[in-house]
Amino acid sequence: MAEHPNGTFQVPLWRAIAIFRFASMAYVVAMVAINVTDYAHPIGAIPALTVIVGWSVAATYLYARPAWRGWPLLGTDLAVTLVLLLASPWVVGRTAIDHGIPSLAVAWEACPVLAWAVSGGRRRGAIAAVVVGAADVTVRPNLTPASNTGLMLMLLAGVAVGHVARLAAESEQRLQRAVELEAATRERERLARGIHDSVLQVLAMVQRRGAHLDGEAAELARLAGEQEAALRALVGGRAPRQRAGPEVDLRAILDGYASASVSIAAPATPVKLPATVAREIGAAVGAALDNVARHGGSDVRAWVLLEEEAGTVTVSVRDDGPGIPAGRLAQAAEEGRLGVAQSIRGRIADLGGSVEIISAPGEGTEVELRLRVTE
The missing domain is CATH 1.20.58 (Methane Monooxygenase Hydroxylase; Chain G, domain 1)
Structure with a gap:
């Protein structure tokens, strides 16, 4: 043992x-x-x-x-x-x-x-x-x-x-896991009360008032309604992240992020994953690319590399931007800006994977998502 x-x-x-x-x-x-x-x-x-x-x-x-x-x-x-x-x-x-x-x-x-x-x-x-x-x-x-x-x-x-x-x-x-689960449940309930009294009410109002309008206002109302439903499910604990579900090709999800400034490199063979897992990985990659666009500017290029070897899927997001100053991620988390902590680390951690961020000022940033997909 x-x-x-x-x-x-x-x-x-x-x-x-x-x-x-x-x-x-x-x-x-x-x-x-x-x-x-x-x-x-x-x-x-x-x-x-x-x-x-x-x-x-x-x-x-x-x-x-x-x-x-x-x-x-x-x-x-x-x-x-x-x-x-x-x-x-x-x-x-x-x-x-x-x-x-x-x-x-x-x-x-x-x-x-x-x-x-x-x-x-x-x-x-x-x-x-x-x-x-x-x-x-x-x-x-x-x-x-x-x-x-x-x-x-x-x-x-x-x-x-x-x-x-x-x-x-x-x-x-087992006791430690039970205590952590109870603490997470209490925190979820606290957040749910605050979100219900603020964000959900605003989204519901936007959806109601824009439902009878045309054009971009109608589209905004529809999106507000979708986000309201998704947020209610999330804070209510009705949308756990599971590995069950039909399999999809992760390459297809990542190809959706290809653009003039984003290059995608993937294996020639399909990378099959449960749909919920593939979507969460795709969302984490999307969050990483959003950070590139937000902090790097329009001239920054990004490369996404997908690899599968020995039952482990690895997705690397690399850019040639200005890099992340030392301590900046911790400072952002303390200020309540949890893009990396929740959208990237949180998603992959919930799947049982790991995230490694390598960056230095002036040398760009590399975000590596690693997930074991075989038991």
């Missing part, structure tokens, strides 16, 4: 590992105090206990910070445990271990297994358990049913804790 982010749902799991680490450390200290007289080299127990106590404190402090729960810390945690296990035959003695005296790590050796499981799920927990278990086997002259049971319990613990950690991460992601 891919490593998932450490979220608030995992905080109790990391706290439980910290408690287990200190509880198992206390058990190790007790076992050493009871059995030290039977050790082959009792003096070696002193540095071993120092490492166990010191690393327990350090690991608890380090794991408490999500940014540090990466491979360096996980690898060090595992390495410290392996060193203590491999030192047990010299400190404790193989004969003593064969007679049932525990190794230096005892239950403490499960700490890195649990940490790996929480950080990366079942697979990572199982890997750590196998590594620790293999080291534990090497220090034992003879395997007994009791030792085999302990190793199997450690493996099961790594898998079970990893599964719980994965469920916690997925639950947090």
Whole structure:
């Protein structure tokens, strides 16, 4: 399983590992105090206990910070445990271990297994358990049913804790999506109230008053009526963007933007996409070309390049205009002019794609729309 982010749902799991680490450390200290007289080299127990106590404190402090729960810390945690296990035959003695005296790590050796499981799920927990278990086997002259049971319990613990950690991460992601959806719904409702009391009323009035006129006034009234209906559907949430629907050739939509100042380059074969997806891409391209005409002037040329490769559709809109000064897009968004943020980025983001804008003053602008179209 891919490593998932450490979220608030995992905080109790990391706290439980910290408690287990200190509880198992206390058990190790007790076992050493009871059995030290039977050790082959009792003096070696002193540095071993120092490492166990010191690393327990350090690991608890380090794991408490999500940014540090990466491979360096996980690898060090595992390495410290392996060193203590491999030192047990010299400190404790193989004969003593064969007679049932525990190794230096005892239950403490499960700490890195649990940490790996929480950080990366079942697979990572199982890997750590196998590594620790293999080291534990090497220090034992003879395997007994009791030792085999302990190793199997450690493996099961790594898998079970990893599964719980994965469920916690997925639950947090679902909760985050639900919160974002609720916030978006509330914002939509707020905007709908404001639009209903202003823009929709004006569009309806224009449509009514121009319905009986002729010429351009009648056309304006018709367009106002269409925009009113579309805007009502949008703010009412009745027009979700979906990939379902009949397929159309994206080339045909983009060809509609060809002009004396706009060149279109597309593959020789059709680029079939669901109609709703193709229309949204076309609208985003249209918004990009509108920005070229608005900010570049009549002498600026633009090129639209359509590519399809390995299930990914890429549309690039490039111009030879004056370019976009650094920070201008963010400033425009703050001022409420959301042409790029909504008409371009918003449309493509809703489809699950990405937008990259490359520009520099005096060097033109390139807007790249990228969308994965195969599952």
